[in-house]
Amino acid sequence: MMDMFLLGVAAFFAGFVDSIVGGGGLVQVPALFSFFPGTPPATLLGTNKFAGVWGTTVAARNYLRQVRVRWPMLLPAALMAFFFSFAGAYLVTHIPPTHLRKALPFVLVAVAIYTFKKKDFGSADKPLFSGNKEIFLAMLVGAGIGFYDGFFGPGTGSFFMFLFVRFFGYDFLRASAVAKVLNVACNAAALSWFGFSGHVLWMLGGLMAVCGIGGSLLGTHLAIKHGTGFVRKMFLFVVICLICKTSYDGFLR
Template sequence: MVDILLLGGAAFFAGFVDAIVGGGGLVQVPALFSLMPGTAPATLLGTNKFAGIWGTGVAAKNYLRKVRIRWEMALPAALAAFVFAFAGAYLVTHVSPDQLRKALPFVLVGVAIYTFKKKEFGALDKPVFSGRKEILLGMLVGATIGFYDGFFGPGTGSFFMFLFVRFFGYDFLRASAVAKVLNVACNAAALSWFGFSGHVLWILGATMAVCQVGGSLLGSHMAIKHGTGFVRKMFLFVVVALICKTTYDGFLK
């Protein structure tokens, strides 16, 4: 019973963080692995995805009530994310992601430095692309980060946000809304693979999903209420946490 309460609390906080800037897996996945050490890793990851898709889906719905996004770009990008996330999930059963694990902290340090130095980064919403070019670039982002999510995963939402701010000219709030749509597609792809192969604890996942939805509602409400500046600060916080976690996993564990 205590473990269920702890996992529920972790799911709530994961939903809160993930709704704002992504990175909920930083909280939820370690909690599952530490409290259920005898369960197969694939089953824990599948359970995490089942809880996560509900929290991310609710956060996306909350954002879309207040933040306008370009569906003509977002939907093809989400489709690309789904297809390539599934491909990444399939590939990771055949190829080890160890080299990617070691490279990731350096990529994240670059993201953190760039975001910190560029004080105006993500403050204004000034889209730089439109039409076919925006659609194709959106699909490229969806495919690249979707594949990464299926193959490895940490910080997927944060990478989506960074790329949509850096290359598309979105502010953090709009980038977060689009990232949630693409994240739902990634989670759906991974969940379809884990569910088909029997690697989901459905009852535990449903319990955690309820808690994560609560956190997602609170997180997305705060992001919308406090705006881009708040999201930027949370983004930097999560990226720094990701640097610490991936450095430990890649070099110290």
């Protein structure tokens, strides 16, 4: 019973963090691996996807009520994210992401340094592209990060946010709304493969999903209420945590 309570607490906090800047897997995945050490990793990853997709969907809905997004750009990007995330999930059941695990901390350090040095980064919403060019670039982002999410996953939402702020000129709040929609597509795709291949603990995932939705509702409320500055601070906090976690996983464990 205590294990379920602690997993519920972890899922609530994961939903809270993920709804603002992504990175909920930073909390939820280690908790699952800690409490179920004998369970196949693919099953725990599938359970994490099932638990997380509901909170991410609720967060996306809440953002879209308050933040305008460009649907002609976002829908094709989400479609690419779905298909490439499915491909990544399929591949990870055959090839372990060993080299990617070691490279990830260096990428995250670069993201953190860039965001920290540019104090106005993501503070203003000044889109740099429009029309077909924006659609094409968004599809590339959806495909690339979508594949990464299915194949490995940590920090997917944070990578989506960074790319839409840095290369598309969005502020952090709009980038967060876009990232949530793309994250839903990624999670749904990866979950469809994990579920089809029998790698989901459905009852446990359902319990964690309820707790994650609660955290997601709180997180989106705070993000919309406090705006871009709050989201930027949370983004830096989560990226620093991801650097520590991925460095430990890649080099010390």
